Amino acid sequence: MTDKKNPLTSYLLSPLALVISSVLSPVAFADDTSIEVIEVHGQAQNKHLSLGSSESLLTDLGVDFSAAGGMANLPVLNGLMGDRVAVLVDGAQITAACANQMNPPLSYISANQISSYKVIAGISPVSAGGDNIAGVIAVNSISPQYSESKQLGWHSGYVSAQYNTLDNGKKVGAGMRIASDVFSFNYQGAFSDANSYEDGNGDLVLDTLYRAQNHSLSAAMRDDKQQLVVKLSHQKIPYQGFANQYMDMTDNTSYGVVAQYKRTFTNSELEAQLNWHSVKHEMGFFSAEKTGKMPMKTDAEDISTQLKWRLALDNNSQLLLAQEYHYMNIDDWWPAVEGSMMMGPNDYKNINNGRRQRIALLAEYESQLNTRWWLNAGIRFENVMTNTDDVQAYNPGMAAMNAMAMAMPSDAMAAKNFNNQSKKQTDNLVDANVLFNYQLSNNDELQIGLTRKNRAPNLYERYSWGVGNMATTMIGWYGDGNGYIGNIALKPETAHTLSTTYTRMAKDDSWRISANAWVSDVNDYIDVNGVRSFNRTALAANTRNVLMFNNLDATLYGVKLDAVATLHESKQYGSWSLKANITNTRGKRDDTNQPLYQIKPLQTQFAINQQVGRFENALTWQWVDSKTRVDSNRLENQTEQYHLLNLSSKASWDALTVSVDITNLLDEYYELPLGGVSIAEFKQDMSQGFNQLAGQGRSINLAMSYAF
Known part of the structure; x- marks a missing residue:
């Protein structure tokens, strides 16, 4: 939150505050006679100093990440990960087109491109946004800027660079803009290259290396009532290691187009958007740190449209009517390996012409009811259709042979059974919400929200038909080493969530405390049930499970405490402030009370910040409790508690910003509670079993950004 009187409020971003910020920037009233306008923002302007993954930007807003590749970690909100979180890049949702979700939406944009x-x-x-039960992350790079001149000319530009000692990571970014009072053209690009990092013991964490580049070019034009923006984007990732997956990424090439149109009328505003995104994705092996031979390919395309009409009913209320359409098509096949009896002679068709179509209609009403109450209420109807064509195994002739020999489960027989089923599924979803903000007094407020949200199964949850050990372990974005089988009969997840946040601040705004509690009851939560176990060795520690996606009921709940306070202000020593937060999340299956997978344990963070002149300094301490509540179906590992100390310093001049960060200052060894297991390490030495993925050791990170 950003208060015009005091920037300290920018640190307190409770869920409901962010809701309010994202929708209306509401007016909050101090009392019945005195009006104070508070602008509430869930965003921050990027100075292009951050490079690489957007993870560093989003963790400050309470987002956790499930470890994956260096550019592809999966966001976790309130204990829910993957596509349970709706991620919008420039207003559009991009589907993760990979059986391991190696190319999630956030991987298509670099931090320096985010405005x-x-x-x-x-x-x-x-x-x-719809089709989610965890919440929404929206990142935006489209922000046209114009000049006052009628002539098209130079507007602004920047170059940025960063070096990390831990992984010899090198990142560069650049941008330039030319503009007039009517036209604006903007280019932004980024390149990242990193080796595998070391843990706190100085040991190499295998298969964490990557290389990536992102480019975008946008053009905008406007007049006094309307604006049109078109953005072209391109990404190329030639390789990216995934330590907790059996496969690696060997190519990800994508192209995208976003067109946005806005027009204002006397009492209303019209917004329209068109998005197209295409990706060619390949998996295999590229590094001696994890070897093998098995090509996998995916071609996918997203097409979506949005049409929104916002009507001002009076000075204090408005009505939003909108329609959305999203179509995704995917082909996922595994080319035959010449000379291999198991992987040939035919291509393995995992998803053949898979389709997922969403059509949504929504209405939303917002009003400042009086000097103390603000209301947001809405309803969303969504139709989701999924379908796929017939599939095939590597060797259809193996079905009868396996059946006669009573051997391992037959993919050939599974393909035949899958093709004999009706695969088209249609789900009708109804989302609804009621959100209130009540100003109790000049110094405290109460926020209450109740929502019903739905998510339909993705194509891999429904249509991953393989049953053999090799085929099933190619499916899943959980990093646990287990195998997964799809389930055509899956129902959509439906979450009913209640959240309340109480905020109190000092009269002089020198401190602020916020407490949030929430509970989410999820019907038909998509989890797993065990099918069988398998083991590639004779060691019990190497056992993994084959699991089938299934619906069950689950409950998640949590509390969050945030505080920020001014400690000292003087001309000589500058401004000193304290930030602190505590978060605790729990999740369980209702049928067995077993913990859900990858729920982060209790965590706290304290930061002391100083700003004096052109310098900003921060000392941050983070503590994460031991993880003892684990999912036994997925053979999830327990982890020990750990603490991390980080030190940062930044200096800014008119055009130049330079920073030095030391992360994990004490070089502590720790295991990532949401990291999954190190399959790369397991393949190097199977005698140690499936160990938890280790976190990064100490790193000195140098960065600079120069604007011109």
């Missing part, structure tokens, strides 16, 4: 971002955990208005 604004917001996070709405759990409680979100229906206009923020």
